[in-house]
Amino acid sequence: MQELALRKLTRRWILLILGVTLVGIFIFSLLWGRYPGLGFISWQRVNQDELAKLLIFNVRLPRLITALLLGAVLSAGGIVFQMLFGNPLVEPGFLGVSQGAAFGAALCIVFLGGSAVLLQGSAAVFALAGxxxxxxxxRRIRYGGWVLRLVLSGIAVSALFSAGLGILKYLAxxxxxxxxxxxxxxxxxSSITWKKLLAILPAVISGLVFLYLFRWRLNILALSDEAAFSMGAAPKRDRLLLLTAAVLPTAAVISVAGMVGWVGLIIPHIARRLFGSDTHLTLPAAMLLGGIFTILCDDLSRSLLAxxxxxxxxxxLLGSTIFIVLMISRGTKVHR
Structure with a gap:
C-alpha cells in the first residue's frame, strides 16, 4: 500500500512537471523565431517596437494556442480511440474523420473557390459526416461485435473518402x-488568426472538458460489454458519447490546421509509458505531452529554414522516429 501511494504521488509530480514544462515552452516559443533574424525578442523590444508587438500578439500567440489545442485534442482523442477499440494502432482519424475533412477541404478548393471560411466549414462538415x-x-453490419463493426466501417468510409479525394486532385x-x-x-x-482560433474554440474546449471529466469511464469501457454493464455503464451509449466528444474537436482543429499525423498515435504510447493504463492520469498527461510535442514541432517548422x-x-518524421525507438526499446514486450 505504501509503495502504491508513493507511485501515485510520483506520477502526480510528473504531471505537475509536465504542466510547468508546457508553460515554459509556450513562453519560449512566443519569443523565439525570425524577427528579422533567428533569435529571441526581448520584452523590452516588444514594449518599444510596435511591429514586434503585433508579431507576438497577433501572429504568434493565436498560432501557439492553436498548436497547443491541436496537440491536446489529437492526443486525448488517441487515448480515447485506443482504449475503446483495444488497439494501440488507432488514432482520432480512424472513423473516416481525417479523410472526410481532407475530402471536404479539397471539394471546397476545387468547386467553391477555397475561401478560408468555406474551407473550414466544409472540412468540419465532412469530418463529422465521416x-x-x-x-x-x-449498425447495418450483421456480424461481429460492436467494436469490430466500427473498425470495418471506419476502414470502408476512409477508403471511400480517399477515392473521392483522388478524383478531386485529378480534376483540380x-x-x-x-x-x-x-x-x-x-x-x-501559418494561416492561423484570432478569427480562426475563436471559431474552433467552443468545439475544442467543450470536447476536451467532457473527455477530462469522464476520463474514468474509459477504464470501464475498456472491459468487455458484459463487465462494463455489470459496473453500471451503458457500453454502446457511453462509447458513442466519448467518440463524439473526441471527434468534434478533432474535426474543428483539422479544419484549420490541415492533416497533422502521428500526434494522436505516438503521444498516447508515451503517456502510458509514464503513467500506466489508468486514464485518470494518462489522459491529462497525454494532453500536456501533445501540446508540448506540437508546439516544439511548430517551432521547428517556422525556424529551421527561411x-x-x-x-x-x-x-x-519525429513521431515515426519516436515510435521506432519505443518499439525496439527493452521495455516493450512482444507476446507470440
Whole structure:
C-alpha cells in the first residue's frame, strides 16, 4: 500500500512537471523565431517596437494556442480511440474523420473557390459526416461485435473518402488548385488568426472538458460489454458519447490546421509509458505531452529554414522516429 501511494504521488509530480514544462515552452516559443533574424525578442523590444508587438500578439500567440489545442485534442482523442477499440494502432482519424475533412477541404478548393471560411466549414462538415457514416454503417453490419463493426466501417468510409479525394486532385487545376490541396494535406499553422482560433474554440474546449471529466469511464469501457454493464455503464451509449466528444474537436482543429499525423498515435504510447493504463492520469498527461510535442514541432517548422516547413512533415518524421525507438526499446514486450 505504501509503495502504491508513493507511485501515485510520483506520477502526480510528473504531471505537475509536465504542466510547468508546457508553460515554459509556450513562453519560449512566443519569443523565439525570425524577427528579422533567428533569435529571441526581448520584452523590452516588444514594449518599444510596435511591429514586434503585433508579431507576438497577433501572429504568434493565436498560432501557439492553436498548436497547443491541436496537440491536446489529437492526443486525448488517441487515448480515447485506443482504449475503446483495444488497439494501440488507432488514432482520432480512424472513423473516416481525417479523410472526410481532407475530402471536404479539397471539394471546397476545387468547386467553391477555397475561401478560408468555406474551407473550414466544409472540412468540419465532412469530418463529422465521416463519423456519422461510419456509425450508421456499423449498425447495418450483421456480424461481429460492436467494436469490430466500427473498425470495418471506419476502414470502408476512409477508403471511400480517399477515392473521392483522388478524383478531386485529378480534376483540380494543376497550377492553382492542386498545390493548395497538397499544402493543406501536409498540414500547417501559418494561416492561423484570432478569427480562426475563436471559431474552433467552443468545439475544442467543450470536447476536451467532457473527455477530462469522464476520463474514468474509459477504464470501464475498456472491459468487455458484459463487465462494463455489470459496473453500471451503458457500453454502446457511453462509447458513442466519448467518440463524439473526441471527434468534434478533432474535426474543428483539422479544419484549420490541415492533416497533422502521428500526434494522436505516438503521444498516447508515451503517456502510458509514464503513467500506466489508468486514464485518470494518462489522459491529462497525454494532453500536456501533445501540446508540448506540437508546439516544439511548430517551432521547428517556422525556424529551421527561411521558408516554412509544413507541420505535418515534422510531426510524421519525429513521431515515426519516436515510435521506432519505443518499439525496439527493452521495455516493450512482444507476446507470440
Amino acid at each position: 463519423l456519422a457514416l461510419s456509425y450508421l454503417l456499423a 487545376d494543376p497550377l492553382r488548385q492542386l498545390p493548395e490541396i497538397t499544402f493543406w494535406l501536409l498540414g500547417g499553422l 521558408g516554412e516547413i509544413p507541420l505535418g512533415i515534422l510531426t510524421s
